[in-house]
Amino acid sequence: MFLRHTHYAILNEKASGQVLMEELDKVKEGIEQLKTQINRHNYRYYVLDNPEISDAEYDELMRELKQLEEQYPQLLTLDSPTQRVGAAPAAAFGVVEHTLPLLSLGNAFSRDDLLAWYTRTSRLLAGEKFSLTCEHKIDGLAVALTYINGQLTTGATRGDGFRGENITQNLRTIRSIPLSVAAEAPPHFEVRGEVFLPKAGFNKLNQERETEGLPLFANPRNAAAGSVRQLDPRITAKRQLDIYIYALGYAEGKTTPTSHWETMEYLKSLGFKINPNNRLVSDIDQVEEYYRTWTERRANLPYEADGIVAKVDSLTLQDKLGNVGHEPRWAIAYKFPATQGTTRLKEIRVSVGRTGTLNPYAVLEPVSVGGVTIKQAALHNEDDIRRKDIREGDWVYLQRAGEVIPEIIGPIVSRRTGQEKEFSLRDKLPKNDKGQPVCPECGAKVIKPEGEVMYYCSNAACPAQLQQNLEHFASRGAMDIRGIGESMSALLLEKGLVKNFADLYYLGKGDILKLDRMAEKSADNLLSAIGKSKKRPLARVIYALGIRHIGEQMAQLLADHFSSIDELMDATEEDLIGIPGIGYEIAESIIAFFRQEDNKRIILRLKDAGVVPKTEPAEPEELLLAGQEFVITGRLAAFSREEAEEKVKALGGTAKDNVTRNTNYLVVGTDPGGSKLTRAQALGTKQINEEEFLMLLGVTG
Numbered sequence: 001m002f003l004r005h006t007h008y009a010i011l012n013e014k015a016s017g018q019v020l021m022e023e024l025d026k027v028k029e030g031i032e033q034l035k036t037q038i039n040r041h042n043y044r045y046y047v048l049d050n051p052e053i054s055d056a057e058y059d060e061l062m063r064e065l066k067q068l069e070e071q072y073p074q075l076l077t078l079d080s081p082t083q084r085v086g087a088a089p090a091a092a093f094g095v096v097e098h099t100l101p102l103l104s105l106g107n108a109f110s111r112d113d114l115l116a117w118y119t120r121t122s123r124l125l126a127g128e129k130f131s132l133t134c135e136h137k138i139d140g141l142a143v144a145l146t147y148i149n150g151q152l153t154t155g156a157t158r159g160d161g162f163r164g165e166n167i168t169q170n171l172r173t174i175r176s177i178p179l180s181v182a183a184e185a186p187p188h189f190e191v192r193g194e195v196f197l198p199k200a201g202f203n204k205l206n207q208e209r210e211t212e213g214l215p216l217f218a219n220p221r222n223a224a225a226g227s228v229r230q231l232d233p234r235i236t237a238k239r240q241l242d243i244y245i246y247a248l249g250y251a252e253g254k255t256t257p258t259s260h261w262e263t264m265e266y267l268k269s270l271g272f273k274i275n276p277n278n279r280l281v282s283d284i285d286q287v288e289e290y291y292r293t294w295t296e297r298r299a300n301l302p303y304e305a306d307g308i309v310a311k312v313d314s315l316t317l318q319d320k321l322g323n324v325g326h327e328p329r330w331a332i333a334y335k336f337p338a339t340q341g342t343t344r345l346k347e348i349r350v351s352v353g354r355t356g357t358l359n360p361y362a363v364l365e366p367v368s369v370g371g372v373t374i375k376q377a378a379l380h381n382e383d384d385i386r387r388k389d390i391r392e393g394d395w396v397y398l399q400r401a402g403e404v405i406p407e408i409i410g411p412i413v414s415r416r417t418g419q420e421k422e423f424s425l426r427d428k429l430p431k432n433d434k435g436q437p438v439c440p441e442c443g444a445k446v447i448k449p450e451g452e453v454m455y456y457c458s459n460a461a462c463p464a465q466l467q468q469n470l471e472h473f474a475s476r477g478a479m480d481i482r483g484i485g486e487s488m489s490a491l492l493l494e495k496g497l498v499k500n501f502a503d504l505y506y507l508g509k510g511d512i513l514k515l516d517r518m519a520e521k522s523a524d525n526l527l528s529a530i531g532k533s534k535k536r537p538l539a540r541v542i543y544a545l546g547i548r549h550i551g552e553q554m555a556q557l558l559a560d561h562f563s564s565i566d567e568l569m570d571a572t573e574e575d576l577i578g579i580p581g582i583g584y585e586i587a588e589s590i591i592a593f594f595r596q597e598d599n600k601r602i603i604l605r606l607k608d609a610g611v612v613p614k615t616e617p618a619e620p621e622e623l624l625l626a627g628q629e630f631v632i633t634g635r636l637a638a639f640s641r642e643e644a645e646e647k648v649k650a651l652g653g654t655a656k657d658n659v660t661r662n663t664n665y666l667v668v669g670t671d672p673g674g675s676k677l678t679r680a681q682a683l684g685t686k687q688i689n690e691e692e693f694l695m696l697l698g699v700t701g
């Protein structure tokens with residue numbers, strides 16, 4: 001912030017030379033401060049594998065520094081962190097001099113950045129047409145692998161780009177790295193790639209560390225770096241590391257392909273692991289499409305990716321473009337919006353959940369993560385908070401994934417001041433006159449069932465529980481009643497119009513009109529939404545009841561076994577446990593729910609209102625291509641385009657003119673259209689030829 005101000009002050013006061021000198025001194029001081037800060041974070045990140053700030057915050061610091069150095073080139077010095085790729089290698093490993101330096105990548109943080117890069121590249125290539133490859137930017141660490149006469153001889157980290165650490169012994173433990181390659185490979189070559197720890201391995205590793213009382217890794221990249229830089233390769237070997245190769249450094253003694261895409265195919269043929277999600281595209285729109293697709297889908301990837309990398313495909317053009325410093329002009333990393341951040345945990349509060357659970361949650365110093373401001377985070381339960389050693393007042397790592405409630409990964413112990421307070425749920429709760437902890441919402445006694453980690457409010461009519469019950473009942477996956485969310489539930493309960501969810505079906509228009517801001521039309525809409533919900537299938541109704549431990553899938557399982565609520569109510573523990581997938585805990589929870597008189601009454605009231613769900617009849621015999629979308633390009637030999645489309649439709653599929661994310665197959669005939677092909681490539685749509693198409697139609701020749 002200070003720097004930005006100084007910077008503007010200079011622009012405003014350029015008139016006076018004296019002022020300019022003084023201000024320049026200030027900028028210099030600011031630059032020095034930034035460098036010290038970045039160097040420290042660099043050291044923590046690259047050498048200790050234990051960062052204090054998130055990548056996004058680090059990127060922001062670097063960006064500020066880069067910007068100032070660009071603005072004031074006279075202040076740029078060689079020791080600036082912008083002038084080197086990584087940090088110095090740790091002393092304990094041998095040093096490897098890289099034959100060719102390992103480059104870094106320039107970053108694009110917005111669409112504008114990406115387009116600016118593309119425009120510049122096109123200009124430098126004087127309008128020459130060029131293809132691009134799109135790849136995931138995997139969050140791991142870069143390594144260079146040298147093969148001589150078919151044998152892996154050296155594996156090294158990037159280090160500072162010129163000299164890295166010799167970690168051959170550790171890399172040899174990674175199963176996806178071939179120890180030897182086929183005889184037709186060049187006699188001397190080097191490949192480069194990203195070593196990473198898949199999410200599953202990362203979670204497992206952190207679980208183990210938790211049981212052993214060791215500090216957790218903040219993300220898979222630190223875990224991968226920490227694993228590869230173990231002095232004892234046996235430890236590395238246990239860590240389930242993996243690699244994707246993304247470049248051929250150099251090759252001697254054999255001609256190799258002249259484009260990046262073909263090089264990858266070539267390396268694949270030599271036995272190297274190449275990311276199957278790589279794509280070859282023909283223009284920048286398709287790069288954007290690739291980015292959009294993976295921004296949405298990346299949560300489902302088995303590894304962590306923090307962006308995409310776009311590369312000019314032709315190696316001749318890559319050479320023509322060259323590098324600026326350590327960054328090639330022919331490639332750019334387009335970063336995904338951040339999902340991790342750090343902030344201060346101000347306080348831990350307790351709320352009452354749907355089933356009466358007392359849930360601790362974190363109140364945070366608001367922080368923006370990937371464009372969303374986060375003020376609160378989930379904290380599961382007291383045991384979990386203790387295990388992770390999260391204290392009030394701590395600086396914490398935060399993780400946001402899609403729409404789910406942000407989570408706290410762990411504390412940044414090195415930022416503690418000694419003022420932090422350990423958490424005790426009991427201490428947080430209000431007390432009755434006997435000094436016993438009570439529910440913060442209704443003042444009823446609090447219980448902690450034997451063997452459970454959660455505390456509960458003992459009052460089934462606790463208003464906080466009722467409201468959440470109502471909200472849950474009306475929610476999307478349950479009865480899906482539009483118009484009944486948080487505020488409407490609270491209002492209905494507050495005005496005494498409903499006492500439980502069954503009462504919803506007995507509301508009259510007059511009742512609803514009594515509520516503030518409810519006009520005739522909205523009242524009608526609400527009533528119609530409630531009316532429609534009477535038709536929901538059994539699985540949804542079971543889920544909507546809010547029985548402890550019964551999520552959507554479990555509800556479906558129950559609906560598959562019982563044909564009505566009555567049957568489920570009559571089920572004995574034995575009946576329930578007889579169903580594969582249902583254990584004692586769930587069976588007991590169901591029995592306990594239906595044993596309660598209140599719940600029996602509510603279900604009776606639901607039935608009287610006409611909520612009599614049944615298991616949905618099984619689908620009529622599935623058509624061969626039901627739900628499958630096809631696009632056809634080019635000519636087919638067996639029939640005309642129209643005939644082909646008719647066949648698809650007759651088998652329950654759909655035929656469209658354009659490839660979209662919903663397309664399941666692109667059928668490629670002779671003389672196919674280029675745009676459909678490239679789009680399918682960008683989206684990763686499956687392409688099939690006529691023969692395969694005929695097989696799908698069940699027409700075998």
Ligand code: IVH
Pocket residue numbers: 103104105135136137138139140141142158194246247309328331333
């Ligand atoms: S290309 C000049 N491709 O990102 C080419 N790098 O910030 C440099 N990375 O050091 C590398 N996935 O560790 C390339 N598909 C990919 C990548 C990738 C991850 C890493 C790599 C590199 C860093 C640059």
